[in-house]
Amino acid sequence: GESVGLHLPTLSVQEGDNSIINCAYSNSASDYFIWYKQESGKGPQFIIDIRSNMDKRQGQRVTVLLNKTVKHLSLQIAATQPGDSAVYFCAENVNAGGTSYGKLTFGQGTILTVHP
Amino acid sequence: DTGVSQDPRHKITKRGQNVTFRCDPISEHNRLYWYRQTLGQGPEFLTYFQNEAQLEKSRLLSDRFSAERPKGSFSTLEIQRTEQGDSAMYLCASSLVGGSYNSPLHFGNGTRLTVT
Numbered sequence: 001g002e003s004v005g006l007h008l009p010t011l012s013v014q015e016g017d018n019s020i021i022n023c024a025y026s027n028s029a030s031d032y033f034i035w036y037k038q039e040s041g042k043g044p045q046f047i048i049d050i051r052s053n054m055d056k057r058q059g060q061r062v063t064v065l066l067n068k069t070v071k072h073l074s075l076q077i078a079a080t081q082p083g084d085s086a087v088y089f090c091a092e093n094v095n096a097g098g099t100s101y102g103k104l105t106f107g108q109g110t111i112l113t114v115h116p
Numbered sequence: 117d118t119g120v121s122q123d124p125r126h127k128i129t130k131r132g133q134n135v136t137f138r139c140d141p142i143s144e145h146n147r148l149y150w151y152r153q154t155l156g157q158g159p160e161f162l163t164y165f166q167n168e169a170q171l172e173k174s175r176l177l178s179d180r181f182s183a184e185r186p187k188g189s190f191s192t193l194e195i196q197r198t199e200q201g202d203s204a205m206y207l208c209a210s211s212l213v214g215g216s217y218n219s220p221l222h223f224g225n226g227t228r229l230t231v232t
Contacts, residue, residue: 008156034220043120043207043223044159089158099171101218102149102211106158 008087010111019077021110023090028071032096034104035064035075037086044089047075051096077112085114118142120224122208128230129198136194137227141210148191149221150183151207152176159207159223165191166213198231205229 013019025033031052036044050057050064050073057064063076073090091104121140129135141148146167151159162181163173167188177183180198185191195202205228209221 036223041225043122043209043225046220046222049220091158096218099166101213102147102164102209102221103161103172104151104159104221106160109156109158 008109008111010113012113012115013080015080015082015114015116017080019080019084019112019114021075021077021088021090021112023073023075023107023110025071025073025090025092025107027092027094027105028068029094030092030096030105032093032101033064033066033073034091034093035062035073036089036091036106037084038089038109039086047088080112080114082114082116085112087111120208120210120222122206122224122227124227125225126228126230128232131200131231132197134194134196135198135229136192137206137208137229139191139193139208139224141190141208142212142222143189145210145212145219145222146188147211147213148185149209149211150191150193151209151223153205153207153226154203162193195229198229200231203229203231 034049035047038044048059061078065074087109089109091106123138149164150162153159165185180196183193205226207226209223211221212219
């Protein structure tokens with residue numbers, strides 16, 4: 001039968017530390033990227049997004065970096081708090097400027113655990 | 117709460133039964149999306165609507181699945197003759213698309229379907 005269980009990458013940090021969550025995306029034609037936080041039993045919660053014509057975007061306590069050369073995306077969380085503990089997903093969108101906007105392809109996810 | 121609302125939160129059904137889920141998007145959003153998420157995986161795109169028109173369906177959406185958005189507001193997703201493999205979290209999201217800005221997708225908390 002199918003194996004059930006989480007085999008996601010994990011990141012464990014102390015409260016107050018900075019966290020960096022990495023994501024390798026697959027499609028060089030992707031032109032829009034987005035990060036979501038998902039807590040147990042809830043839907044994905046929008047964190048921050050970035051278009052391919054940018055390489056960095058900052059929000060409140062979060063920064064997304066995009067390296068198109070190596071197809072890599074990262075999410076930096078400053079001064080991580082226990083409430084940041086969740087699964088974090090990156091997602092990509094091809095032809096986001098057209099009718100395909102919102103047809104996201106999600107990565108596997110990373111489990112972030114913040115210890116008080 | 118003006119977020120995306122999904123009903124029911126949980127549904128347990130026997131194999132072979134039909135089920136229907138409802139999604140109420142954020143009121144000013146013109147696009148509505150359905151995604152499916154299995155344990156330990158990121159969400160997978162199923163279909164989306166622009167107002168009442170269903171513009172795209174994933175090959176994941178078998179003939180047993182049908183989605184509607186009759187008046188361009190709420191949407192329903194029906195699964196006929198459910199199978200155990202249909203057990204998953206069904207997520208709805210909405211966004212505002214058009215003009216010079218597309219809003220990020222905002223997800224609801226999903227309907228968890230268990231087929232016994």
